[in-house]
Amino acid sequence: MSPQARRVDPAPLESADWNGPYIRYDLVKEFVIALVVVTALIVVLAILFSSPDDRPVTIQQWARTDPSDFVATAVTELDGSSEIATYGPPYTHTPGAGQKIGPLNLQSAAGVHLPINTSQDFVLNPLRSIPGNAALTEALRAYQAAPPAQRTAWTDAYTKGLDGAKFPGGIPQLPPGDYGPVAPMMTSLAGLAATGGLDGALLNSNQFYQTNYTKPLLFLSGGDYFESRAEEQHLLGTQWGMMNETGSYPGQVWLWLYTFWYQIAPFNTSVNADAQIWFLMAILSLAFVCIPFIPGLRSLPRHLGVHRLIWRDHYRPVEGDS
Amino acid sequence: MREIAGLFRPLRGGLAAPAVFNLNGPAHYVNWHFFHMSVANVLVIVLMIVVFILAIVIPFPKREIEE
Amino acid sequence: MSPAEQQRMWTERVRQRAVGALPPEKLLPDRQPAYVSSWIYVFGVATIAALVVVIGSGVILGLKGPAWWHESGVGKFFNSVHLWSVEVFFFTMVVHLWGKFFMGAWRGGRSWTWVTGAVVFLIAIGTAFTGYLSQQNFDSQWIASEGKDGLNAVGIGAFFNVIDFGQMYTWHVILLPVAVAALVVWHVLLVRKHGVVPPYAAPVAAGGSAAPRAKEAP
Numbered sequence: 001m002s003p004q005a006r007r008v009d010p011a012p013l014e015s016a017d018w019n020g021p022y023i024r025y026d027l028v029k030e031f032v033i034a035l036v037v038v039t040a041l042i043v044v045l046a047i048l049f050s051s052p053d054d055r056p057v058t059i060q061q062w063a064r065t066d067p068s069d070f071v072a073t074a075v076t077e078l079d080g081s082s083e084i085a086t087y088g089p090p091y092t093h094t095p096g097a098g099q100k101i102g103p104l105n106l107q108s109a110a111g112v113h114l115p116i117n118t119s120q121d122f123v124l125n126p127l128r129s130i131p132g133n134a135a136l137t138e139a140l141r142a143y144q145a146a147p148p149a150q151r152t153a154w155t156d157a158y159t160k161g162l163d164g165a166k167f168p169g170g171i172p173q174l175p176p177g178d179y180g181p182v183a184p185m186m187t188s189l190a191g192l193a194a195t196g197g198l199d200g201a202l203l204n205s206n207q208f209y210q211t212n213y214t215k216p217l218l219f220l221s222g223g224d225y226f227e228s229r230a231e232e233q234h235l236l237g238t239q240w241g242m243m244n245e246t247g248s249y250p251g252q253v254w255l256w257l258y259t260f261w262y263q264i265a266p267f268n269t270s271v272n273a274d275a276q277i278w279f280l281m282a283i284l285s286l287a288f289v290c291i292p293f294i295p296g297l298r299s300l301p302r303h304l305g306v307h308r309l310i311w312r313d314h315y316r317p318v319e320g321d322s
Numbered sequence: 323m324r325e326i327a328g329l330f331r332p333l334r335g336g337l338a339a340p341a342v343f344n345l346n347g348p349a350h351y352v353n354w355h356f357f358h359m360s361v362a363n364v365l366v367i368v369l370m371i372v373v374f375i376l377a378i379v380i381p382f383p384k385r386e387i388e389e
Numbered sequence: 390m391s392p393a394e395q396q397r398m399w400t401e402r403v404r405q406r407a408v409g410a411l412p413p414e415k416l417l418p419d420r421q422p423a424y425v426s427s428w429i430y431v432f433g434v435a436t437i438a439a440l441v442v443v444i445g446s447g448v449i450l451g452l453k454g455p456a457w458w459h460e461s462g463v464g465k466f467f468n469s470v471h472l473w474s475v476e477v478f479f480f481t482m483v484v485h486l487w488g489k490f491f492m493g494a495w496r497g498g499r500s501w502t503w504v505t506g507a508v509v510f511l512i513a514i515g516t517a518f519t520g521y522l523s524q525q526n527f528d529s530q531w532i533a534s535e536g537k538d539g540l541n542a543v544g545i546g547a548f549f550n551v552i553d554f555g556q557m558y559t560w561h562v563i564l565l566p567v568a569v570a571a572l573v574v575w576h577v578l579l580v581r582k583h584g585v586v587p588p589y590a591a592p593v594a595a596g597g598s599a600a601p602r603a604k605e606a607p
Contacts, residue, residue: 054526214553277539
C-alpha cells in the first residue's frame with residue numbers, strides 16, 4: 001500500500017473483537033475489593049456525619065406556634081379562596097386552572113382524581129366531629145343554611161377582623177364585627193387544632209388504617225408557617241431548594257439542572273414554570289439517553305480529546321510507529 | 323474508654339451514638355449572582371470533578387501484557 | 390429426538406442464543422484488552438458496590454419498618470448508611486458517566502450499553518426521590534408539597550401522589566429497585582457481550598497506520 005494510505009474507517013473495527021494485547025484482569029477480585037472499600041467509606045461517613053431527621057410539622061404545632069396564620073388560612077379554605085381550593089386538577093374542578101405548555105394543558109387533561117373540597121374536608125367535617133357543643137352545632141347549621149353571598153360577607157368580615165385580632169392561648173379574639181357563625185366555628189377549629197384533634201380528623205376517612213397524608217399536608221401547605229420553616233432551611237424553589245437538605249447535609253446534588261431553570265428568566269416569573277421546565281427536562285433527558293444516535297453530539301468526545309489522556313499508554317506505542 | 327462508652331446512650335428505645343460532626347446546624351451558602359448553593363453541595367460537586375481528574379491522571383498499575 | 394426436532398424446541402433456541410451471546414469466557418473473562426488500564430475504569434464496579442450497600446441497608450430498614458429509624462439508635466445508623474450509600478452511589482455513577490462520555494463508549498455497536506446506563510441513571514433519580522418522600526420527617530413533607538406541583542402540572546400527579554406515603558413507600562422499596570436492578574444487570578451483560586470500547590483511532594501519521602488493532606470485520 002502507498003504511503004498515502006487512505007484513512008481506515010474505524011467503525012467496523014470498533015465493533016469487532018479486540019485482536020491486540022491483553023492483560024490479566026480479575027473481575028471478581030476487583031468487585032470484592034470495590035465492595036469492601038466502598039462499604040468502609042460509607043460506614044465511616046455514616047459514623048462521622050449520621051443523617052438528618054427534622055421532626056415533621058403538625059397542624060397542632062402550626063396552630064400553637066402561629067395561630068394567626070392558621071386561622072387566616074382556615075378562613076380561606078372555608079370560603080374557597082385558598083390556593084388548594086382554586087388549584088384545579090387533580091384536586092378541584094376550577095375553570096381556567098392548570099399549567100400550560102403552549103396550548104397544551106396536561107394538568108386539566110388528567111382530570112380530578114384526588115378530589116378535595118376544602119370547605120367540607122378542612123373545616124366543616126372536622127368541626128362536625130366535635131361532640132357535645134350545642135353552640136357549635138347551631139353555628140354550623142346557620143352557616144350551611146345561609147345563602148352563598150351571606151357566607152362570603154361573614155368570611156370577608158372575619159378576614160378583615162383578623163388584622164386586629166389577639167390570640168390568647170391560641171384562640172382567636174377579634175374586635176367586634178358581624179362575623180356570624182364564622183367566629184365560633186374558627187374558635188372551635190383553632191381549639192381542635194391545638195389539641196392535635198385536627199391532625200387526626202384530617203387523616204381519618206372511613207377506615208382505621210391510614211397511609212395517605214394528602215388532606216393534612218395540603219392544608220399545611222396553604223399556610224405561611226410551613227413555608228417559613230422551609231425558608232429557614234433554604235429549601236424554597238427560589239433558593240435552589242430542590243438540591244438542598246435540612247441542616248448542613250449534602251442534598252440531591254443530581255437535581256442541579258432541574259432546579260437551575262427555576263432561577264432564571266423566563267421561568268422564574270412564569271405561572272407555567274413547572275410544566276415548562278418538566279417539558280424542557282424531558283427533552284434534555286431524551287437527548288441524554290439518545291446521545292449515540294445524535295450526529296454531532298455523538299462525535300463530540302473525539303474532538304474534546306479527553307480520551308487522549310485516558311488512553312495515553314495505548315497511544316504512545318502507536319504514535320511511535322510512524 | 324469511658325469517653326467512648328459515654329458516646330453511647332439510650333435514645334427512646336435503643337442506643338444512639340451521636341455523629342462525630344453534627345451537621346444539623348444552619349448551613350453555609352455560596353452566593354454568586356443568582357447562584358446560591360449550600361457549601362455541602364458545592365463540596366460534593368468539586369470533589370466529583372477532582373476525583374474524575376485524578377482518576378484519569380493517576381497512573382494505573384502496569385500489568386504484564388499477554389499476547 | 391432428531392436434531393431437527395431439537396432445533397424446533399424453544400428452550401434449545403433460547404439456550405443457543407444465550408450461550409452464543411455470552412459464553413462463559415465472555416461472561417466472566419479473566420483478561421481484558423491492554424487499553425483497560427486507567428483508574429476511571431473502576432467507577433462502574435464502584436457504582437455497583439455502592440448499589441449493593443444501598444439495597445442491603447434498604448432491606449434492613451424495610452425489615453424493621455419505616456418507623457424504626459426514628460426511634461432506635463441502631464436504626465438511625467442504618468438510615469445513615471442508606472443515605473451515604475446513595476450519595477456515594479450517585480457520586481461514582483456520575484464519575485463513571487463522565488468517563489464513558491469522554492471515551493465515546495457507545496461506539497462499535499454499544500449504543501444500548503449507553504442507553505441502558507442513561508435510563509438507569511434517570512430511574513435512580515426517581516428512586517431516590519421516592520426515598521426522600523418516604524422519610525416521614527419535615528424534609529419529606531416539604532419535598533412532597535413542592536414535588537406535587539411539578540407532577541400535577543403535567544398530569545402525572547393524579548396517578549402518582551407524592552403525598553400518599555403508602556404509594557411512595559411501595560414504589561421506593563420494590564417497584565423502582567426492581568427496575569434499577571434489572572437495568573443494571575442488562576447494562577453489565579451488554580458490556581460483557583460487546584467488550585470494553587476500544588480507544589479512538591489515533592490521528593493518521595504519514596506512512597503510519599491509524600487503525601486500532603482488531604480483526605477485519607467479516
